[in-house]
Amino acid sequence: MSEQQQEATGVMDLPAGVVRENVGLDVLTLLRDYGVDTIFGIPGTHNLEFYRHLEPLGFRAVTARHEQGAGYAADGWAQQTGLPGVVITTSGPGLLNALSAAGTAYCESRPLILLSPGVPQGQEFADKGALHETKDATGAAGAIVEWSRRVTNGAEAVQGIHDAFELFRHGRPRPVHLEIPLDVLEGPSRVPNGDLVARPPRPPRAAEPAKVHDAVAALRGARNPAILAGGGALRAGADVTRLAEALQAPVVTTLNGKAAIPETHALSLGSDVRLQAAQHLLERADVLLILGSKVGEAELWFRELEPGGTVIRVDILETQLEKNTRCDIGLVGDSAAVVPQLLAGLEGHEPGPAPALGGLRAELRETARALSPEFAALAGQVAAAVPADAIIGGDSSQVTYLGTASFVPQQRPHSFLYTPAYATLGYGLPASIGAKIAAPERPVVCVIGDGALMFAVQELATAVEQRLDLVLVCVDNGGYGEIRANETDRGIAPVGVDLVQPDWVALAGAFGGRGVRISRADELAPEIEAAIAGGGVRMIHAPAELFAV
Incomplete structure (x- = not known):
């Protein structure tokens, strides 16, 4: 059959050793039976036998613009669904790019599955210049996640998925990694159909x-x-x-x-x-x-x-x-x-x-306000604009931990997306994307600083591509405000913290969204309301100086 005939009929010759009914299909079939219906990641040369099966199995494939963003989007999705987020990376750099997200999931006790291909069996540590060659991918991930396994056959890969769900359901939820060698991933399935069925959960563990x-x-x-x-x-x-x-x-x-x-x-x-x-x-x-x-x-x-x-x-x-x-x-x-x-x-x-808590509640509020009157005022505008069921995205930004954390009350768990212990930058936007994909009926408003946004600004393309209704408030204090204050406290003249800012409104438009810049503090709440009502990807550029008290 000629190449033109193959393309016309949809039947293409596969590389030697690659079969369609392969271990990649087994792993994804099992994930689908456990209820996972969305996969985050970036397709690459070595992970195509995962991606082959996504559409036929009914998965929604979300392509992030960086694997770190895929990991954080998976986290936001997991918090809304109660299921583990799943990220498919390619070998080598793709996996390593996702490890900051894995570190976050470990520190914050969040369920995450990383799936990556690996070099064929027998070629470990060959150091021969192979594509994406990495000294020890499983070892690198294993230093960060709860467990990392390089499997040797399909049965071990499938068992890894069962073990991951056992951990998430009955232990402390933390990320896991499965590396599947290419010869196993692309090779024939020999796993019995009965092993590709989700196992029922046990009752939760009671205390003595x-x-x-x-x-x-x-x-x-x-x-x-x-x-x-x-x-x-x-x-x-x-x-x-x-x-x-x-x-x-x-x-x-x-x-x-x-x-x-x-x-x-x-x-x-x-x-x-x-x-x-x-x-x-x-x-x-x-x-x-x-x-x-x-x-x-x-x-x-x-x-x-x-x-x-x-x-x-x-x-x-x-x-x-x-x-x-x-x-x-x-x-x-x-x-x-x-x-x-x-x-x-x-x-x-x-x-x-009943305890009298009114005085203490007022004291807490005033203490939080005194820490940052400007971010308290900004967060108050957010609280006035969002409905009670809104999900608020945050980052390791001052507006998050000095503002929305204290002044935007939440009625439901997992409605405040944040990483208080790992305190990473670049989390808020992709996590908000994942949350909106999982809970399309709920408004999602991501309120983060300009420094944090620049860590993941490329994920605006992901939000537009996924046709999401997402509101992003970029609180611009000209760079890394917290570190600027830290330097000042130590008598260090500001260095490396005052950053050139893009034209945020134009940037939103370049990605296919819509942007607006407010010029007064009291414009923020109505702009958020209008953005929620208008739909699509909307960015509101809010200079922090407007909220100075």
Whole structure:
């Protein structure tokens, strides 16, 4: 058959050793059965036998403009769906480009699967100048992710997917990497069909009954209980609110645990655990219940929590119970099971009167406002413009951690996209893209600094290509504002922090979106409202100086 005939009939000769019914098909068939319907990545010479199967299996293929962006978009998607984000990279540089996103997922305990091809078996460490040759791709990823495996056959590749879902469902969710050698990826499938079916989840792990008994006894005797809810608390869903109500206990969350209880609830003190007034409340509690948090320095702004009362800690890993803050009663288990255990033990409990939190709530708000009056004012404009179900994208930008984190209340978990511990730049825009793909019915407004945006500005093309309705607010302070302040604090004249700015409005238009520049602070809220209503990819250029107080 001639080349023209092959193109006309759709039947093309494959390279030697490549078959259509291959291990790439096995891996993707299994992912599809687990419920994953979207893949992020960039097609390349070596990963084509993954990409061959995406459309026939019903996957949405989202091509990022950089593999780091693919990883962050997968993270945003995962937070909305409850499924792991999946990124397909090519070998060598493609995988290495995605590792910053993998590092983020590890640090923030997010589920992510990286799939990459590798050199054929027998050619490891050959150092012969092969395309994308990398000394040890699996070892490089393994230094960052929970586990990284180079498989030797299709059965091992499929088992890796099952193991990944076991980890995400029943352990601490963290990224994993599968490297599939080209001869395996492109070779024939020998995996039984029964192994290509998703395995049902086991019930979430409950805590030891004796430990639960001790915890319940302490909570029943508490006169001044308090709850600190981290990211691990989100698995418990609405039961966190029920537990707070059963105890009449105020709730402070970490930023990863934001909206574990709706932030407009009478018992919520928001996610300002970094502020001393919130920390003092937790330290003065006679019983402090910590749900799924390592109580890390990044969340507490480099201060250690020193509770004065009994400390009960709930965590999926026993190794976390003594991290950073002491533990008097440790409950090892999934909060989805442990919180209901506590509720059952508290049945019939009559708590004390509802705590008076109005004064403390006002103090927290004023303290947060004093940290940055301009970003508090800007975030107030955002809060006034967005509906209650909006998803807010953030980055390691001052407007995020000094503004929207405190002043845009959230009602649902995973509605604030941020990386408080890894604190990477370039996260906000691609994460917002992933979130919008997963939750098209919800408004997504990404509010980030100009420095952060320039790390991932190319992903505007991805948003336009995917025909998303996405609002991006670029808060322009002329470069790296935080580092500029750090330099000043140390007596260093500003160096490397005052950056040339593009014409943001023209840039948005060049990518196929629409841009507008505001000239007064009070224009921001109506422009956000108009952008949400107008649809498409919309950028609002907001010079930070407009919000100076």
